[in-house]
Amino acid sequence: MMMRVFKAAAGAVATAALLATALSGAQAADYKxxxxxxxxxxxxxxxxxxxxxxxxxxxxxxxxxxxxxxxxxxxxxxxxxxxxxxxxxxxxxxxxxxxxxxxxxxxxxxxxxxxxxxxxxxxxxxxxxxxxxxxxxxxxxxxxxxxxxxxxxxxFRELTNSKRDIKTPADLNGLKIRVVGSPLYLDTFTALGANPTQMSWADAQPALATGAVDGQENPLSIFTVAKLQNVGQKHVTLWGYVADxxxxxxxxxxxxxxxxxxxxxxxxxxxxxxxxxxxxxxKGITEKDDSTLKEIEGLGVTITRLSDAERQAFVDATRGVYEKWAKEIGPDLVKTAEESVANRKK
CATH class of the missing domain: 3.40.190.170 (Bacterial extracellular solute-binding protein, family 7)
Known part of the structure; x- marks a missing residue:
């Protein structure tokens, strides 16, 4: 009697296991x-x-x-x-x-x-x-x-161009800068006196090579891998104005x-x-490790590092843009972001 019960229980367990396997297989079969x-x-x-x-x-x-x-x-x-x-x-x-x-x-x-x-x-x-x-x-x-x-x-998206070192907002006057397809970027560079031009990254590199645009803004990893020094980008400004x-x-x-x-x-x-x-x-762009910055300078590129006062001039020049977009994004979210930044662990 006990043996029959044991065999029945074992059979039930085996059946459940097979069913689970079958269901798993059926699910996997539904995957692309x-x-x-x-x-x-x-x-x-x-x-x-x-x-x-x-x-x-x-x-x-x-x-x-x-x-x-x-x-x-x-x-x-x-x-x-x-x-x-x-x-x-x-x-x-x-x-x-x-x-x-x-x-x-x-x-x-x-x-x-x-x-x-x-x-x-x-x-x-x-x-x-x-x-x-x-x-x-x-x-x-x-x-x-x-x-x-x-x-x-x-x-962080840093500024590069083929014309000159950028230390003040006035240095951007009239420069054609490739930007991504966002109205906020158009507003920011317009406020700084530049001539922002929206285009995809695929179109940006040939535009830089031909001089159709003078500069662009992107993380330095883009600069090194894409070898932007070969398309005239000989001036880099570290300003960390936005991150992506x-x-x-x-x-x-x-x-x-x-x-x-x-x-x-x-x-x-x-x-x-x-x-x-x-x-x-x-990697390579921090105070502890600046190897990427040294690599870029070794390519004959000038890197401009802004002082606190120089950076503040850019902050002041774009404050109207900041206030406009704070309303677009949502004042509560912006306030939470500002508080999070102020209370960050450095």
């Missing part, structure tokens, strides 16, 4: 053969490296069940990087490691990172992304149809097809890839 991950720039840029690390970690941790592939150059949206977020919402793009700047046309609150001179150092960026501002932004993004998983970093955090995101339509276990796997992999990406983005 490949998930497309959109980025603007590839490896060896820090942006591309963070995306590739995410792909690698997910593949390893899922034992190859979840296969992702990075598509750089915003090629999934025909090169128009500002359409990336909308394409994810619609399920046209599965996933992305996206710029807060490029997503800001659809999520106006992301303009917080482009508020001129809000963030004076890396600790300030961390205070925003890892604090209440970051949490609120993630809540907003998810309500718009994209599930945000973690932060990476493109870095990156977000690992998944289309809500795609996200809902994953099991809770795989959702957790994707999130943790994104966070680990983000930590790696931030380390790469900051």
């Amino acid at each position: 053969e490949e998930y497309k991950v959109s980025t603007v720039v590839p490896a060896p840029f820090p942006w591309g490296l963070a995306a590739e690390k995410w792909v690698e970690l997910v593949r390893e941790r899922s034992d190859g069940r979840i296969n992702m592939k990075v598509y750089p150059g915003a090629q999934l949206v025909s090169g128009d990087q500002t359409k990336e977020f909308s394409a994810m919402r619609q399920g046209i793009i599965d996933m992305a490691v996206g710029s807060t700047i490029n997503w800001s046309p659809q999520v106006k609150e992301l303009n917080i990172f482009s508020m001129p001179f809000l963030m004076p150092d890396h600790a300030a960026i961390d205070a925003l992304t890892q604090g209440p501002v970051g949490k609120e932004l993630f809540d907003i993004i998810e309500k718009r149809g994209v599930v945000p998983l973690g932060w990476a970093e493109n870095g 955090p990156l977000i690992f995101g998944v289309s809500k339509r795609v996200w809902d097809t994953f099991t809770p276990e795989d959702q957790d796997l994707l999130r943790k992999a994104a966070q680990d890839a983000g930590t790696y990406g931030i380390e790469v983005a900051r």
Whole structure:
């Protein structure tokens, strides 16, 4: 009698195990053969490296069940990087490691990172992304149809040009500066007396080479990898006027097809890839490690480091832009950001 009960129980356990395996297999069968991950720039840029690390970690941790592939150059949206977020919402793009700047046309609150001179150092960026501002932004993004998983970093955007050293706002008068497709950037450079020109990064490099534009603003990792000194960019000004955090995101339509276990796997992999990406983005441009700055100077490029008084002149010149956009973004969010920066741990 006891033996029959034991065999029946064992059979039930085996049946349950087979059923679980079958359900797991059925779920895996519903997964796509490949998930497309959109980025603007590839490896060896820090942006591309963070995306590739995410792909690698997910593949390893899922034992190859979840296969992702990075598509750089915003090629999934025909090169128009500002359409990336909308394409994810619609399920046209599965996933992305996206710029807060490029997503800001659809999520106006992301303009917080482009508020001129809000963030004076890396600790300030961390205070925003890892604090209440970051949490609120993630809540907003998810309500718009994209599930945000973690932060990476493109870095502080420094100014370069082919004409002269920039030490004062007056030095920018009349210079044609390539900027990203955001009205806030147009307002900022117009306030500084420059002639801002919006264009994609793909169009920017040939425009610099031909002199159609005089300069651009981007993280120094872009400068070194893209070798901007070869397209006339011989003057760099370190002013850290805005930064460009990156977000690992998944289309809500795609996200809902994953099991809770795989959702957790994707999130943790994104966070680990983000930590790696931030380390790469900051390498060589800090007080403890200025190797990238020395490398750039070794290329015959002049680097201008602003004094506190010189930087303040730029702050004053763009204050009207800051106040205008504080209303656009939301005064409460801006106030929270200012408090987070003021209370940051340096």
